[in-house]
Amino acid sequence: MILSEIRFHSPQNLAEAFKLLKELKEARIAAGGTDLFVDMKQGLIEARDIISLHKIEELKGIGKKDKRIRIGAMVTAQEIISSSLINQHIPALADAARSMASYQIRSMATIGGNISSAVPSADLPPSLIAADATVELRCSESSREVTLTKFFTGPRETICQTGELLTFIFVPFPPPNTGISYQKFALREANALAVASVASRLTLKDGKIDRAAIVLGAVAPTPVEALKTSEFLSGKEPSQSLLEDASLMAKEEAKPISDIRGSIWYRKELIPILTRRALTEALSQAQGKSRTRK
Numbered sequence: 001m002i003l004s005e006i007r008f009h010s011p012q013n014l015a016e017a018f019k020l021l022k023e024l025k026e027a028r029i030a031a032g033g034t035d036l037f038v039d040m041k042q043g044l045i046e047a048r049d050i051i052s053l054h055k056i057e058e059l060k061g062i063g064k065k066d067k068r069i070r071i072g073a074m075v076t077a078q079e080i081i082s083s084s085l086i087n088q089h090i091p092a093l094a095d096a097a098r099s100m101a102s103y104q105i106r107s108m109a110t111i112g113g114n115i116s117s118a119v120p121s122a123d124l125p126p127s128l129i130a131a132d133a134t135v136e137l138r139c140s141e142s143s144r145e146v147t148l149t150k151f152f153t154g155p156r157e158t159i160c161q162t163g164e165l166l167t168f169i170f171v172p173f174p175p176p177n178t179g180i181s182y183q184k185f186a187l188r189e190a191n192a193l194a195v196a197s198v199a200s201r202l203t204l205k206d207g208k209i210d211r212a213a214i215v216l217g218a219v220a221p222t223p224v225e226a227l228k229t230s231e232f233l234s235g236k237e238p239s240q241s242l243l244e245d246a247s248l249m250a251k252e253e254a255k256p257i258s259d260i261r262g263s264i265w266y267r268k269e270l271i272p273i274l275t276r277r278a279l280t281e282a283l284s285q286a287q288g289k290s291r292t293r294k
């Protein structure tokens with residue numbers, strides 16, 4: 001990477017960033033740079049102008065807004081791990097952040113970058129989708145909010161258009177008796193992308209499963225909701241055998257590819273195991289049992 005050929009822009013606020021995005025249509029957006037600069041170094045992408053978001057205070061911080069949790073796009077994985085709001089209401093997201101990379105990478109890697117990269121094995125999207133997260137996309141004139149499921153259109157492809165920034169992630173506070181769990185299998189404990197991952201969410205009402213969601217990671221072009229399995233669970237009384245049956249069903253909804261980290265067969269074999277673990281932990285949380293932190 002020859003840095004002298006690259007112009008680095010550091011807008012101080014969103015207004016300045018949108019002005020630059022309008023002027024420099026080919027510019028690349030940099031958040032933590034842990035994906036972008038690796039891709040540039042490997043020659044996968046080129047950039048003459050880089051617009052860095054790191055000085056934009058509006059995009060930082062985790063707080064409550066309109067009865068939802070609002071996470072700024074520039075919040076790092078390490079900040080998610082340390083957030084009392086996240087640990088209290090969506091601990092699965094903190095677990096997912098904790099499973100990422102290494103301390104050094106987590107201190108730079110942002111949630112906005114993890115989502116915008118749209119890499120199928122990314123750790124944060126599955127539990128966010130299970131928690132019904134939406135993302136705000138803003139350009140100089142307008143903003144729109146879409147569900148995270150609709151944001152992804154393919155591997156490294158999203159609906160984010162030139163001139164737009166992912167600004168915030170919104171997560172509704174989970175209703176009472178809800179548990180969400182994230183389970184990941186990687187080839188090493190640290191600095192390893194998921195071979196497969198599963199986020200499960202269960203909400204209980206009157207002793208039955210009122211709402212179930214199972215989101216599979218790294219086994220399809222985008223994070224994918226196992227809709228048939230979720231429907232199968234809804235309305236039923238939870239039991240270990242029900243969770244076993246659901247875990248086997250989820251396997252059929254995975255459409256993995258073979259790559260350097262695992263074959264189609266291996267990934268498919270992982271899905272029932274991870275789904276069973278995720279459902280068991282989600283159920284335990286939903287029943288109010290204390291969770292064992294990873």
Ligand SMILES: Cc1cc2nc3c(=O)[nH]c(=O)nc-3n(C[C@H](O)[C@H](O)[C@H](O)COP(=O)(O)OP(=O)(O)OC[C@H]3O[C@@H](n4cnc5c(N)ncnc54)[C@H](O)[C@@H]3O)c2cc1C
Binds near residue numbers: 028
């Ligand atoms: C050694 C190593 C280990 C890793 N391990 C893991 C892992 O275990 N799990 C995992 O999920 N990831 C892992 N990653 C990938 C990476 O760290 C994450 O995806 C990270 O969250 C990306 O965030 P970033 O802020 O660095 O994004 P950047 O690299 O700055 O940006 C990534 C992409 O998103 C775009 N972008 C960034 N922010 C915005 C925004 N607000 N609006 C619009 N577009 C935006 C950029 O233009 C770029 O295309 C690893 C990377 C490395 C180098």
